[in-house]
Amino acid sequence: MGLSLTLSAQRRDEIVTALRGHVGSLTTKVVEAMETRHHWVRRLGAEDRSWITIVARAGIDNFMAWFADAERAADPGTLFNAAPRALTRKISLHQTVDLVRTTVNVVAEQVGELVPPEDQPPLELAITHFSREVAFATAEVYARAAELRGGWDERMEALIVDAIVRAEADDMVVSRASALGWNTFGPVCVIAGPRPDDTDLDALRGAAGARDLAVLASEQGGRIIVILGGGQLSDLEASVQAALDLEQFFGPGTIVVGPLVKGLPQAAESAQSALSAARVAHAWPEAPRVVASFELLPERVLAGHPAARRKLVDDVYRPLAGAGGELLATTIGFLDNGCAVEPTARALFVHANTVRYRLRKVAELTTMNPLDPRQAYALHLAITLGRLVVTDSGEAQR
Structure with missing residues (x-):
C-alpha cells in the first residue's frame, strides 16, 4: 500500500497540478545543484550528463504520480529505465546516492515556495518516504548490474585465458582483455x-x-x-x-x-x-x-615434449658446441667425473682453477650452472640430445 497521507485526494491533485507547472524549473535547479555540489559531474561527457538530467526529470515525474495516488505502491525503480545500464559503469553507487540526496534536498527546498505552509509537512514527509524507496531501488539496480557484469566478465576472462593457452591470442583477445582492465604493456x-x-x-x-x-x-x-x-x-x-x-x-x-x-x-x-x-x-x-x-626441462623432455627438447638443444647444447671444444669438453669431463673439479682437472691436464673458470663461462653461456646438481642433470641431458640431433641431421660434430 502507498503512504497514508493526511491530505485529501482533491488537495493532492491540486498540489500535483501546481507542481507540474514547475517541473522544468525544478529539473533545471536539480541539475545545477548537482554540477555545483559534485565536481565529478562536470567531468562527465555531454551524453552522460544528459542521461542524468533525464533520470532527474523521471524521478520528479515518478514522485508526483505516486503522490497523487495514496493507494499506489511506490515504484521508483522504474525511473532508472530511462538511462542505459552502461551508466552504472560511469557513475558509482556512492555517487548515485549523492545525486539522489541532492535531488531530494533541492526538491524539498523548492516545494516550500510552491505550496502553502499548511501543505508543506505532509509533502515533506512524502518526499522523505519516496527518497528512501529510491535509495533501495538504486542499490538494487547496482547490485543487479554488478551481478550481470561479474558473470559476463568472468566468462570473458575465461575465454581470453583459454585463447592464450591455445595460442590464439590475436588483436581481438588483447582488446577484450583491455575491456576487463588489462592496462599494462610491460612484460x-x-x-x-x-x-x-x-x-x-x-x-x-x-x-x-x-x-x-x-x-x-x-x-x-x-x-x-x-x-x-x-x-x-x-x-x-x-x-x-x-x-x-x-x-x-x-x-x-x-x-x-x-x-x-x-x-x-x-x-x-x-x-x-x-x-x-x-x-x-x-x-x-x-x-x-x-x-x-x-627447471623442469629434463622431465618435460622425458615426457616427450618437443618444445622442451628443442630448447635444451638450441639454448644449451648448440651454444656450448659453438663456443669451441674447450667448454664442451670441460663440461663433459666434469659430468663424467662425478661433478668434481680436481678429478676433471687431472683428466684434462689443466689446473683446477682453469676448470672452475670454464665452468663459470658455461653457466654464463647456457644459464645452467654445472656446480648445481639439478642443472648439471639438465646439462647432461642437453648434451645427449644434442649429439643425437647432430647424428640424425648429419651436422658436423665439433
Whole structure:
C-alpha cells in the first residue's frame, strides 16, 4: 500500500497540478545543484550528463504520480529505465546516492515556495518516504548490474585465458582483455598451479592488483592459470617472487612460472611452457613450492615434449658446441667425473682453477650452472640430445 497521507485526494491533485507547472524549473535547479555540489559531474561527457538530467526529470515525474495516488505502491525503480545500464559503469553507487540526496534536498527546498505552509509537512514527509524507496531501488539496480557484469566478465576472462593457452591470442583477445582492465604493456608471465578446494579468484585478483600487477585468471582442468603483467616483472626472479606472493591462492603442489615474454600477444609461449612443466611436476617431488618452467626441462623432455627438447638443444647444447671444444669438453669431463673439479682437472691436464673458470663461462653461456646438481642433470641431458640431433641431421660434430 502507498503512504497514508493526511491530505485529501482533491488537495493532492491540486498540489500535483501546481507542481507540474514547475517541473522544468525544478529539473533545471536539480541539475545545477548537482554540477555545483559534485565536481565529478562536470567531468562527465555531454551524453552522460544528459542521461542524468533525464533520470532527474523521471524521478520528479515518478514522485508526483505516486503522490497523487495514496493507494499506489511506490515504484521508483522504474525511473532508472530511462538511462542505459552502461551508466552504472560511469557513475558509482556512492555517487548515485549523492545525486539522489541532492535531488531530494533541492526538491524539498523548492516545494516550500510552491505550496502553502499548511501543505508543506505532509509533502515533506512524502518526499522523505519516496527518497528512501529510491535509495533501495538504486542499490538494487547496482547490485543487479554488478551481478550481470561479474558473470559476463568472468566468462570473458575465461575465454581470453583459454585463447592464450591455445595460442590464439590475436588483436581481438588483447582488446577484450583491455575491456576487463588489462592496462599494462610491460612484460608478461603465465603461472600454472593446482586448484584449491575453495577457489577464490576474486581474492587472487585483488592481491595481484594490490601489487600493481595486471592479472587475468581462470580455472582449467584442475589448475588455476594466472596471467600476470607489469613493469616490476623485470626478470625471472621477480616473476617467481610474484608467484610466491600469490601462492596462498593455489592448492597443494608445485606452482610453475613460465618465462617472461614481451607482452600479452606473446603470452602463449609462456603459457605452453608453464603448462607442459606443470603436467610433469609430480616427477620432481623435491621441487620448490614455486619453480620456473625451465627447471623442469629434463622431465618435460622425458615426457616427450618437443618444445622442451628443442630448447635444451638450441639454448644449451648448440651454444656450448659453438663456443669451441674447450667448454664442451670441460663440461663433459666434469659430468663424467662425478661433478668434481680436481678429478676433471687431472683428466684434462689443466689446473683446477682453469676448470672452475670454464665452468663459470658455461653457466654464463647456457644459464645452467654445472656446480648445481639439478642443472648439471639438465646439462647432461642437453648434451645427449644434442649429439643425437647432430647424428640424425648429419651436422658436423665439433
